[in-house]
Amino acid sequence: MDIAALNAEFAIPDHLRFTEGPGGLAMIEIANALATATISPYAGQVLAYRPAAAPDDLLFVSERAYYAPGKAIKGGIPICWPWFGPDPEDKGRGGHGFVRAWPWEVRACKAQPDGSTLVKLGLADDASTRAIWPHFFNLRLEVVVGATLSVSLITRNAGDAPIRITQGLHTYFKVGDATRTRVEGLDGCRYIDKAAGAGDAVVVQEGPVTVSGEVNRIYEQVPASLSIEDPVLNRRIRIDAQHSRTCVVWNPWVETAHAMDDLDDLDYLRFLCVETVNTASEVIEIPPQGESRITAEYRIESLTPTS
Numbered sequence: 001m002d003i004a005a006l007n008a009e010f011a012i013p014d015h016l017r018f019t020e021g022p023g024g025l026a027m028i029e030i031a032n033a034l035a036t037a038t039i040s041p042y043a044g045q046v047l048a049y050r051p052a053a054a055p056d057d058l059l060f061v062s063e064r065a066y067y068a069p070g071k072a073i074k075g076g077i078p079i080c081w082p083w084f085g086p087d088p089e090d091k092g093r094g095g096h097g098f099v100r101a102w103p104w105e106v107r108a109c110k111a112q113p114d115g116s117t118l119v120k121l122g123l124a125d126d127a128s129t130r131a132i133w134p135h136f137f138n139l140r141l142e143v144v145v146g147a148t149l150s151v152s153l154i155t156r157n158a159g160d161a162p163i164r165i166t167q168g169l170h171t172y173f174k175v176g177d178a179t180r181t182r183v184e185g186l187d188g189c190r191y192i193d194k195a196a197g198a199g200d201a202v203v204v205q206e207g208p209v210t211v212s213g214e215v216n217r218i219y220e221q222v223p224a225s226l227s228i229e230d231p232v233l234n235r236r237i238r239i240d241a242q243h244s245r246t247c248v249v250w251n252p253w254v255e256t257a258h259a260m261d262d263l264d265d266l267d268y269l270r271f272l273c274v275e276t277v278n279t280a281s282e283v284i285e286i287p288p289q290g291e292s293r294i295t296a297e298y299r300i301e302s303l304t305p306t307s
């Protein structure tokens, strides 16, 4: 992408500009009165978000992440679409869909009256997408960077036959020490245990979710609000979801992190994924010319009240 042309069309003075990031990829850098953020049009991926006065970023991005066409960027908020998890048709296509390793278009950048910044990215079908997934679509990502971070993924079925998708915001949250975090809000929910050796057992969650080994679970019928309590970073991350009743909690633990070339061996301590998704029994069918939306809003709160 031509950085000068993007800036000429979309830059907002003292607020938003395009820069050349790792691997020569264009990056959107936002700094408004409420927060800072980095968004990659490649993959439609938020890579950083920090509210003003917050000491730490919301998101984890691996120091060993790839920034190259055809590769997923490890960290931030990868967009999994039009399938979440393994290829549903078993055709050998990669996990979590293809748009997380695909160039998206920048469609709009706007300073809003409340001081937040709205970025709209999009991706429409063409011959190369239809060679992978033979459907007509218009996919939009709307990111609002303000006192909270809001991410909406909107799918329009641009064809004349229904389409079926699963999808997810595969958010990598930065944590001080994964073994000391707790995910609150899932007590009593059923989950499918996808961890190695668990055999997809269906289990009922008791109490908060903690990490003391590989965690790879699809929770069903989840409430709209979840949180991550992180005593090391002294913060709570609130996640408010819309149009999602399934949630994946993932931490790779030692062996899987070691096996991933784009993670450092100790990164399993540095992040926890709590993913706002539609997956498992929650398959979304979109009628011809219809739309479907999934949204998550993230907010950081201090655990120590300020006096």
Ligand SMILES: O=P(O)(O)OC[C@H]1O[C@@H](O)[C@H](O)[C@@H](O)[C@@H]1O
Pocket (backbone or CB within 6 Å): 072, 074, 075, 078, 095, 096, 170, 194, 216, 217, 248, 250, 275
């Ligand atoms: O593709 P990434 O970003 O490495 O994430 C992979 C993980 O993503 C999680 O959503 C899945 O539950 C895991 O099974 C999978 O290993």
